[in-house]
Structure formats: C-alpha cells, structure tokens
Amino acid sequence: MDFEQADALNQAIRLLSLRHRARAAALLDPLGLHPGQEALLLELARTGPMIQAQLSEALGCEPPSVTLMTRKLEANGHIRRKPAPSDRRASIVELTDSGKALADQVKQLWCALAEETVTGLSAETVAELPAILNTLTGNVDTRRPSHPHGRRHGAVAPSRRAGHVDGVDR
Known part of the structure; x- marks a missing residue:
C-alpha cells in the first residue's frame, strides 16, 4: 500500500472514530451518561x-476504568455492587430497575445512532460491516501478541462485546 492510500485509510478511520464518539456523547448526555458507560449498561443488560x-474484560477496559464507571453509575442508582460470595474481594455488578430502564433507552439511542451512521449504504454493506470492523479492531489490538510483518493471518475477530477500548470517559 502506498502512502496516499494508507493516509486516506488511516484518516478515514480516525475521523470516523472521533465523530462517532462525539455524536454518541451528544446523544448520551441528556441521559446523564458519558461514552463508555453505555457499554457497561448494555453489557449487564445482555449478560446479567x-x-x-469479568466486566472489565468484556468491555476491553482496564479494571480501574470499570471501577470508576461503576462508582458513578452506582452513585446515580443505575447499578449496585455487592461482594461475590466466593471471593469477598471481588464485586458482583448488576443493574437496578433504574439501570434496566436506562439500558432500554440506550438501546433505542444505539439503534438510532447506527442507522444514522450507515445512512446511504446498501443493506449488504451494512450486514458486512461488523465483521469488517471487528477484523480491523483485531488487527490493531495491542492486547494480543504481535505477528510478523504486522499481519495477523487467521486472527479471530474480537467479540461484539469488545467494541470499546480503554480511554473511555469515566
């Protein structure tokens, strides 16, 4: 790949990431949420x-990031933490009724954001996007061992749950 093509690709990905995050932040703000917190709520709604x-691993965040998010969501009454019966040092995180209602609002918002994001693309392209984007994410995932020449032949794409990386607003 030559520089012009590499630059166009990297700039497009960078701008998409920045603008999608800014748009998500604008949509989450009226709900009292910061980017990253919605992923935590949705993960708990999905898994219980x-x-x-485990939540930290599922979100692709460092444990201190999840601790900060859970503290804020707990202070607002959306989640509760309790000691794990098997290990008192570990905390089990669960949604409250308020958190379940908020997760439902986030689901609606997320559908609207996704539809806004893919406007103008064919249904076939939209259907292919998650696999393509997950492959790209896997290719640059610094948590995985490096491969020779920067390539990851046969790499398994990360799960849908690993859509966020550390650096979320907390």
Missing part, C-alpha cells in the same frame, strides 16, 4: 450480573 473483573 457479572464480577467486575
């Missing part, structure tokens, strides 16, 4: 109660 360390 989880040990905080």
Whole structure:
C-alpha cells in the first residue's frame, strides 16, 4: 500500500472514530451518561450480573476504568455492587430497575445512532460491516501478541462485546 492510500485509510478511520464518539456523547448526555458507560449498561443488560473483573474484560477496559464507571453509575442508582460470595474481594455488578430502564433507552439511542451512521449504504454493506470492523479492531489490538510483518493471518475477530477500548470517559 502506498502512502496516499494508507493516509486516506488511516484518516478515514480516525475521523470516523472521533465523530462517532462525539455524536454518541451528544446523544448520551441528556441521559446523564458519558461514552463508555453505555457499554457497561448494555453489557449487564445482555449478560446479567457479572464480577467486575469479568466486566472489565468484556468491555476491553482496564479494571480501574470499570471501577470508576461503576462508582458513578452506582452513585446515580443505575447499578449496585455487592461482594461475590466466593471471593469477598471481588464485586458482583448488576443493574437496578433504574439501570434496566436506562439500558432500554440506550438501546433505542444505539439503534438510532447506527442507522444514522450507515445512512446511504446498501443493506449488504451494512450486514458486512461488523465483521469488517471487528477484523480491523483485531488487527490493531495491542492486547494480543504481535505477528510478523504486522499481519495477523487467521486472527479471530474480537467479540461484539469488545467494541470499546480503554480511554473511555469515566
């Protein structure tokens, strides 16, 4: 790949990431949420109660980031934390009724954001996008071992849950 093509690709990905995050932040703000918190709510809505360390892994965030998010969401009454019966040092995180209602609002918002994002694309392209984007994410995932020449032949794409990386607003 020559520089012009590489630059166009990298700039497009960078701008999409920045603008999508800014748009998500604008949509989440009226709900009292910051980017990253919605992923935590949606993960708990999808899976049910989880040990905080598992939640950190599912979100692709460092544990201190999840701790900060859970503290804020707990202070607002959207989640509750309780000691895990098997390990009192571990916390189980679960949605409250308020958190379940908020997760439902986030689901609606997320559908609207996705539709806005893919406006003008064919249904076939939209259907292919998650796999393509997950492959790209896997290719640059710094949590995985490096491959020779920067390539990851046969790499398994990350799960849908790993859509966020550390650096979320907390």
